[in-house]
Amino acid sequence: MTDVRIEDKELQASLVEQLRGWARALGFSQIGVADVDLSSAEPGLLAWLQDGFHGSMAYMATHGLRRARPAELVPGTVRVITARMDYLPRDLPDGWQAVEWQRLDEPTAAGVSLYARGRDYHKVLRNRLQKLADQLAAEVGPLGYRVFTDSAPVLEVELASRSGIGWRGKHTLTLHREAGSMFFLGEIYVDLPLPLSEPVSAHCGECRACIDVCPTGAIVAPYRVDARRCISYLTIEHDGAIPEDLRPLMGNRIYGCDDCQLVCPWNKFAQRSTLPDFDARAPLTHPDLLTLWRWTEDDFLRHTEGGPIRRIGFERWQRNIAVGLGNALRQVLTPEQDDEIRHALAARREAATELVREHIDWALRHAPRR
Template structure:
C-alpha cells in the first residue's frame, strides 16, 4: 500500500479539481474493474453516537482493535490528518460463472450437510490484495493528471466506517443487515476508499429502500441482527468462523450447519440481490477447492495442503487450527443429520493429533449423533 506523508496537504492550499478530471477518474475506475466510485465528506459526526453505543454494549466481541480505534473510525481527518474528501469505490464480486438462480442454489447447499459452504466472497482471490492494488493505480493515474497529492488507500484494513462513507457518497444505503445495499447491485460487492487532500466535488448520498422488509433479520440462523442495522458480532456466524479465535460457543455450533467460512444467509434472502452483478475481473472466479467441496475432502487436508490451497486467498488468514475447528463443527452437524459412519471415523482418527482447541470441537462433534437435528436456518 502506498504510504503518503502522515500529514496531507490542506485543501485550502489547492484549487478545486476540475469537473472533467472527475469524469476521467470514473472512466479509469471502470477500466480498473470498479463498478462505481463516489466522493464523501469527512464530517461523520452524526454516526459517532451509534458507533460509541455499539462498542459500549460489547457487540464487537473480541475484535479489540475496534475499541482501540474508537471514534477515529468516524473521523477520517483524525486518522489521516489533512484529509478533506474520501473517494469511495465499489467492486462486484460474484464469480463470473455464477448461474442464474444462484441465491436458491446457495440455500439448497445448506440442506446438504456433508457438503461444505464457503462464503461467496472468499472463493476467489483475497479481495484486500485485488482492491488495494487497483485503488493505488487509480490514485496514481489521478496524480499523473493533476500532479502529486496526499492520499492513503484503504481496503478493510484500517478504522474506516466503510458503509457510512459509501452511503454518503451514493454507492448504496445501509441495509437492515448492516451491509451496503445498492438498487443496481444488491450487496454482493466490496468497498474501498482513498483518503485525499483534494477538494473533489461531493456525490449525492443514497436513500434507503428496505421499506418494511425484514427478511435478513428473520433468516439469520443465530439471530445476530438484534435490531434494524444493529449486529451483535458475538452471534454472527461470519464472526465466529473468521474473527473469533477461541472455542465457538456451544449454543451456536448446531446453527452453523455446514458453513465453514463465513455466512451469506442475510444476503441470499435479500430481494435486492436479484440485481447483484457478476465480477468483471477473473480474480474472484471460484477456486475448485472452494466452489463445491465436501467436508471430508477438506478435513483430509494437512497444514501444508491448507497453506498451498489458500495461497492468495482471504481464507488463509484464519490459520489451519481455526479451519479445523470450523470443519469439526460442520462434521458434527453432518454426523447428527446423516449418521454416516465415515464422518465419525474421520473425526475419531484425527482426535489424538489435534490441538486442544480442535479436540474440544471434535469431542462435541462425536457426541452429536444422539442430539436432535436442526433444520438449516432454524
C-alpha cells in the same frame, strides 16, 4: 497536468468523471466522493462498542472514534473517494441463490461465503486502488492520499452511504438498487476538495427478511449486528472456542455466512465481477466437509495461497469443519456416511490441538448414534 486545488468547480467535476473512467478500466463498478465529517455516526458507533457487540475484535475499541474521523487517521484529508467492486464469480449461474441455499441444505457439503472462493479481495482492491490513486496524482501533481480496503479504522459503510454508493441495509451492509450487496468497498483518502456525490435514499421499507433469516439471531435490531453471534465473526475473527449454544445453529457454514444476502430481494440485481480474480478455485467450487477435513496443514496452505481463507490458519479451519461435521451427524445420513464421519473425526483427535480436540469431542458427544 491540471491543478484542481483552484476553486474551479467545472475542472473538479471533470476530474471526478475522469476518475470514474479510470476506475471502470480497473474493474471498479462505481465511484463516489464523501465528506470527512462523520460526527453524526459517532453516537451509534459508541453505543455498539459499549454494548460489546464487537466481541473479541479489540482493535475496534482501541481505535474508537478514530474510525469516524478520517482527518485524524490521515491528517490533511478533506475528501474520501469511495469505490465499489462487484465480486460474484463470472460463471455463476442464473438462480445462484437457489444453488447456494441447496448447498446449505446438504449436511455433508461445506458452506463457504461466495466472496472467499477466489483471490483475497484485500490484495485485488488495494493494488487497483493504488493504481487509481497513481493516475490521479499523475493528473493533478503532488497529492496527499492513502488507500484502504477493510484494512484500517474506516467506517466503510457510512462513507459508502454518504457518497451515493448505496444505502445501509438492515443487515448493516451497503445496498445498491442495481447491484444488491455482493460487492467490496475501498477508499482513497485525499487532500483534494473534490465535489461531493449525492447520497441515495434507502429502499428497505418494511422488509425484514435479513433479520428473520439469520441462523443465530445476530441482527438484533434493524441496522444493528451483535458480532458475537454472527457466523462470519465466529468462523473468521474469533480465535477461541465457538460457544456451544451457537454451534448447532451454524449448520455446515465453515467460513462466513451469506444468508442475509441470499435472502435479500435486492440481490436479484447483483452483478457478476468483470475480473477473473474472484472466480472460484477448484477446491472450493463444490466443497464437501470430509474432503476439506482430510486436508493436511500443507494442503491447507497450498489450496488457500493468495486467498482470504488462509488468514484464519489451519487450527481455526479444522475447528470450523469439526462443528460442521458434528452438525452433519445430527442430520439424516446413511449408516455409511455416519460411520465415515465418526471415523474421520476420531482419526484426527489425537494429533489435534486442544482447541480442535474440544470441538471434535463435542461433535461426537452430541450426535446420536444410528
